[in-house]
Amino acid sequence: MRTDRYQEERRKKIVELLSQQHEMAVDELSATLNVTGATIRTDLTALMSQGKVIRTLGKAIIMPRGPVFPLADRLRTRTTAKKEIGKLAASLVSPGDVIALDASSTSLAMAPYLKNMPSLTILTNCLAVANEFVDRPAIKLIMPGGYLQHEDAALTGSEVAAFVNNLRVQTSFMGARSLSLEYGIGDSDPGVIDFKKALMRISKKVVIVADSSKWEMVSLTNFSDFKEINTLVTDSEINTDIVNELTKRGVTVLYGKN
Numbered sequence: 001m002r003t004d005r006y007q008e009e010r011r012k013k014i015v016e017l018l019s020q021q022h023e024m025a026v027d028e029l030s031a032t033l034n035v036t037g038a039t040i041r042t043d044l045t046a047l048m049s050q051g052k053v054i055r056t057l058g059k060a061i062i063m064p065r066g067p068v069f070p071l072a073d074r075l076r077t078r079t080t081a082k083k084e085i086g087k088l089a090a091s092l093v094s095p096g097d098v099i100a101l102d103a104s105s106t107s108l109a110m111a112p113y114l115k116n117m118p119s120l121t122i123l124t125n126c127l128a129v130a131n132e133f134v135d136r137p138a139i140k141l142i143m144p145g146g147y148l149q150h151e152d153a154a155l156t157g158s159e160v161a162a163f164v165n166n167l168r169v170q171t172s173f174m175g176a177r178s179l180s181l182e183y184g185i186g187d188s189d190p191g192v193i194d195f196k197k198a199l200m201r202i203s204k205k206v207v208i209v210a211d212s213s214k215w216e217m218v219s220l221t222n223f224s225d226f227k228e229i230n231t232l233v234t235d236s237e238i239n240t241d242i243v244n245e246l247t248k249r250g251v252t253v254l255y256g257k258n
């Protein structure tokens with residue numbers, strides 16, 4: 001009974017810490033609570049089964065309220081990695097390009113590095129992305145109509161896909177909620193997935209921008225196989241075995257610095 005009580009108190013404390021910090025490494029939790037890493041991993045597994053936390057590579061993230069991970073919350077996680085990925089992905093863009101950015105926090109991280117690029121045309125369904133370029137008249141911004149999905153600040157619906165189908169872009173940059181060598185690239189919202197699939201149909205090149213923690217996450221469904229994309233831009237924590245396998249499959253993997 002005593003062990004059960006301490007276990008319950010420790011797990012409550014883990015949730016409290018993650019609520020304050022948004023994410024913490026297993027080593028941090030272990031040192032803070034003065035228990036072994038194995039104990040923390042057992043606690044995180046239990047909390048994940050209860051829908052309270054998300055486990056990633058050596059870290060834990062508080063599970064947000066609602067059925068999806070709101071964009072505002074995602075912006076506060078893995079911020080250093082996303083900035084580096086955003087900078088690296090933006091280096092693939094040249095003046096005069098026509099590109100697409102989806103409603104993902106990692107695509108949004110590209111915006112600061114694109115603002116001063118002349119003669120750029122950007123297609124996006126994300127209000128947060130669009131807002132980054134409101135004061136940049138040299139950049140042409142194209143947005144479809146549709147229904148606002150508040151969690152992702154994204155415009156979705158059949159009108160969006162229909163609008164996009166009439167366009168063509170050189171490169172689409174898209175985030176993902178999960179990555180799997182077996183199952184491919186996933187997301188959890190049907191409206192968001194429809195937009196991603198539409199972008200893939202009209203794009204000469206498809207670039208996935210996602211940090212390495214996405215390899216241990218699970219999504220409702222997958223929107224692409226790796227054979228359908230050209231490039232993955234990620235951070236330096238990605239497993240080298242995964243890089244080697246993706247390279248064999250014809251995917252170019254670019255590393256950011258974490």
